Amino acid sequence: MNKLQNIGYPIYFNNALTKLAGFIKGGDYSRFFILTDENTGKHCLPLLREHLKDFDNYDLIEINAGEESKNIDFCIGIWKMLIDFGADRQSLLINLGGGVISDLGGFAASTFKRGIDFVHVPTTLLSQVDASVGGKTGIDLENIKNIIGTFTQPKAVFIEHEFLQSLPPRQILSGLAEMLKHGLIADAAYWNRLRSSNLQKPSAELVYHSVEIKNDVVIADPTEKGIRKSLNYGHTIGHAIETYSLMNDENPLTHGEAIAAGMICEAKLSAVKIGLSNDELEEITEVIMGLYPKYNLNKDCYETLYSIMLKDKKNQKGRINASLLNRIGQCRIDNICTEEELYASLDYYLSL
Amino acid sequence: MNKLQNIGYPIYFNNALTKLAGFIKGGDYSRFFILTDENTGKHCLPLLREHLKDFDNYDLIEINAGEESKNIDFCIGIWKMLIDFGADRQSLLINLGGGVISDLGGFAASTFKRGIDFVHVPTTLLSQVDASVGGKTGIDLENIKNIIGTFTQPKAVFIEHEFLQSLPPRQILSGLAEMLKHGLIADAAYWNRLRSSNLQKPSAELVYHSVEIKNDVVIADPTEKGIRKSLNYGHTIGHAIETYSLMNDENPLTHGEAIAAGMICEAKLSAVKIGLSNDELEEITEVIMGLYPKYNLNKDCYETLYSIMLKDKKNQKGRINASLLNRIGQCRIDNICTEEELYASLDYYLSL
Numbered sequence: 001m002n003k004l005q006n007i008g009y010p011i012y013f014n015n016a017l018t019k020l021a022g023f024i025k026g027g028d029y030s031r032f033f034i035l036t037d038e039n040t041g042k043h044c045l046p047l048l049r050e051h052l053k054d055f056d057n058y059d060l061i062e063i064n065a066g067e068e069s070k071n072i073d074f075c076i077g078i079w080k081m082l083i084d085f086g087a088d089r090q091s092l093l094i095n096l097g098g099g100v101i102s103d104l105g106g107f108a109a110s111t112f113k114r115g116i117d118f119v120h121v122p123t124t125l126l127s128q129v130d131a132s133v134g135g136k137t138g139i140d141l142e143n144i145k146n147i148i149g150t151f152t153q154p155k156a157v158f159i160e161h162e163f164l165q166s167l168p169p170r171q172i173l174s175g176l177a178e179m180l181k182h183g184l185i186a187d188a189a190y191w192n193r194l195r196s197s198n199l200q201k202p203s204a205e206l207v208y209h210s211v212e213i214k215n216d217v218v219i220a221d222p223t224e225k226g227i228r229k230s231l232n233y234g235h236t237i238g239h240a241i242e243t244y245s246l247m248n249d250e251n252p253l254t255h256g257e258a259i260a261a262g263m264i265c266e267a268k269l270s271a272v273k274i275g276l277s278n279d280e281l282e283e284i285t286e287v288i289m290g291l292y293p294k295y296n297l298n299k300d301c302y303e304t305l306y307s308i309m310l311k312d313k314k315n316q317k318g319r320i321n322a323s324l325l326n327r328i329g330q331c332r333i334d335n336i337c338t339e340e341e342l343y344a345s346l347d348y349y350l351s352l
Numbered sequence: 353m354n355k356l357q358n359i360g361y362p363i364y365f366n367n368a369l370t371k372l373a374g375f376i377k378g379g380d381y382s383r384f385f386i387l388t389d390e391n392t393g394k395h396c397l398p399l400l401r402e403h404l405k406d407f408d409n410y411d412l413i414e415i416n417a418g419e420e421s422k423n424i425d426f427c428i429g430i431w432k433m434l435i436d437f438g439a440d441r442q443s444l445l446i447n448l449g450g451g452v453i454s455d456l457g458g459f460a461a462s463t464f465k466r467g468i469d470f471v472h473v474p475t476t477l478l479s480q481v482d483a484s485v486g487g488k489t490g491i492d493l494e495n496i497k498n499i500i501g502t503f504t505q506p507k508a509v510f511i512e513h514e515f516l517q518s519l520p521p522r523q524i525l526s527g528l529a530e531m532l533k534h535g536l537i538a539d540a541a542y543w544n545r546l547r548s549s550n551l552q553k554p555s556a557e558l559v560y561h562s563v564e565i566k567n568d569v570v571i572a573d574p575t576e577k578g579i580r581k582s583l584n585y586g587h588t589i590g591h592a593i594e595t596y597s598l599m600n601d602e603n604p605l606t607h608g609e610a611i612a613a614g615m616i617c618e619a620k621l622s623a624v625k626i627g628l629s630n631d632e633l634e635e636i637t638e639v640i641m642g643l644y645p646k647y648n649l650n651k652d653c654y655e656t657l658y659s660i661m662l663k664d665k666k667n668q669k670g671r672i673n674a675s676l677l678n679r680i681g682q683c684r685i686d687n688i689c690t691e692e693e694l695y696a697s698l699d700y701y702l703s704l
Contacts (some may be wrong), residue, residue, distance in 0.1 A: 030669045072428060076493070083494055088667055111463070113665045114488065114501045136466065141428070142435055149466045150502060313465045315440055317382045 016158035032092040037065040098124035099131035106137030110152035125175025174256030188329030230331035238262020240308040268348040270324040368510035384444040389417040450476035451483035458489030462504035477527025526608030540681030582683035590614020620700040622676040
């Protein structure tokens with residue numbers, strides 16, 4: 001449980017921050033930059049800096065915390081700071097934070113001077129098991145998540161379990177949704193292990209196995225032409241709910257909370273469209289409802305949700321395209337869903 | 353003289369627009385978009401549309417003409433129009449215009465939904481022999497040219513000689529500078545052919561040969577780790593002069609005019625640093641000065657020019673890195689230049 005290999009880059013686990021210091025030393029970088037937000041600047045940066053005592057050729061770039069920062073304005077801010085700090089093509093950007101930091105920092109780095117090196121040091125459970133692996137970078141525009149971005153691999157990923165200790169329970173649950181998804185789409189045994197584990201504090205082993213599943217899928221299909229689409233399970237409806245909540249709620253859903261609701265809806269779609277058994281539908285529903293609060297949806301939201309779904313990157317020729325389960329542990333991609341089917345799956349969620 | 357092959361994409365010459373129509377038909381695109389500016393919208397789009405009579409699944413996106421449009425604001429405008437027009441991942445962007453259109457359109461397409469297909473239909477001599485080939489996309493930020501961008505290949509390039517007929521003489525000269533450069537860095541016989549040609553109206557054969565030279569260099573080194581840097585000959589100082597002019601002159605230099613001045617300065621640097629003969633220095637100076645007006649530089653500009661050069665992407669660890677000639681037709685890359693050497697080469701230009 002030491003290291004995984006993705007396409008061209010390693011993912012380190014044990015003593016990750018020591019390995020990061022070694023990586024920088026070995027990399028012949030002119031200088032490096034650490035991208036943080038207010039939270040990781042306070043809670044995670046001190047631990048990282050302990051490991052960077054031998055270096056003085058770096059600067060910090062701090063942005064506001066939250067999905068609202070994942071836009072082109074903050075990206076321009078990062079580009080300008082890199083210019084002002086004199087970053088050249090031999091510079092390295094270290095993304096210390098959650099998915100916003102890795103998506104935004106990855107996009108800024110992949111486009112600065114046509115691409116400088118970057119690495120991820122994911123500090124939330126969600127970013128450890130999801131955003132940090134896969135080579136997707138992205139920012140939001142016009143309330144559409146990740147509509148702008150690139151496929152660019154980090155040079156390495158450093159997963160430090162220690163960072164999870166200070167994470168609020170709600171943030172743990174947010175990452176857990178992706179872990180549950182990994183079990184549902186690819187590994188029924190892992191799903192069962194998760195069900196019987198202490199999910200308030202997922203062990204380093206569980207984190208490792210989730211990354212392993214995602215890593216295998218990404219290696220098999222880096223640019224999402226086929227099997228990688230299975231990672232979108234729960235996200236067709238879940239992303240729409242997340243966007244909706246971000247636009248309407250004072251205290252919006254976390255990514256995982258939205259995906260949890262999306263996975264229930266899409267389990268129902270799976271039952272209706274490709275034969276997921278009712279027993280398994282109930283099992284999925286029960287596990288997820290036992291972990292996550294129910295989101296206060298109503299029928300008046302449906303059309304807004306649908307219009308958001310219509311803008312999903314994964315659509316083909318204007319038709320909504322979902323990845324569904326034919327059983328727990330097995331996913332089938334490219335299921336075209338009608339408006340009625342989607343509404344019926346939302347009805348199911350409302351009925352719970 | 354029909355077609356060249358770059359890494360993964362073809363460059364078409366004869367009957368280029370007919371071939372473009374065939375390309376779209378064969379491509380299974382959901383819809384396509386034509387990016388133009390005011391000038392190409394007026395002078396080039398009509399000819400293109402004659403070849404697109406069979407299609408109705410496209411929209412136009414028009415931006416202001418000129419380098420001032422090559423920024424993130426116009427890029428955001430293109431992204432938003434693609435969203436509003438309902439562009440999906442199976443969409444195609446056709447960049448109809450000069451270097452601004454291909455650089456900006458290429459960047460917008462390469463980052464929209466993490467990359468949609470795009471092709472170039474270059475309409476200026478400069479973009480036909482330079483920007484359209486090589487897979488560089490880019491926008492300017494903080495007055496630094498192409499500081500933001502990606503390495504992304506177009507799906508094809510269509511070079512229509514007809515478009516050059518309506519081009520003003522100054523625009524022909526702008527492209528010619530890159531053609532002269534191709535001779536200087538890689539092909540002494542071509543340099544001699546150019547010297548004895550009618551350079552007010554470069555023939556399709558001369559254009560073809562320039563593209564061929566650039567294409568060979570790009571294929572040998574797509575990401576500019578080595579030999580591709582030879583294409584930067586004239587650009588270390590030339591880019592700085594271009595930026596300076598853009599910031600200070602009401603009627604700024606064209607790219608080629610700036611590069612012409614840069615090539616003279618860097619020929620002088622070549623003579624001082626790596627042994628270009630004085631005869632060849634004089635020959636280069638004479639040919640270029642015979643074609644281009646002398647730019648009104650003075651010693652007060654030097655520090656500003658130097659500070660611009662310090663921000664050049666091609667620098668390594670803060671040192672200015674130029675590609676120079678050891679003789680006509682042969683380039684040597686990675687020459688570190690001091691402030692004094694650069695000033696001496698500007699002195700040479702001033703003395704002419």
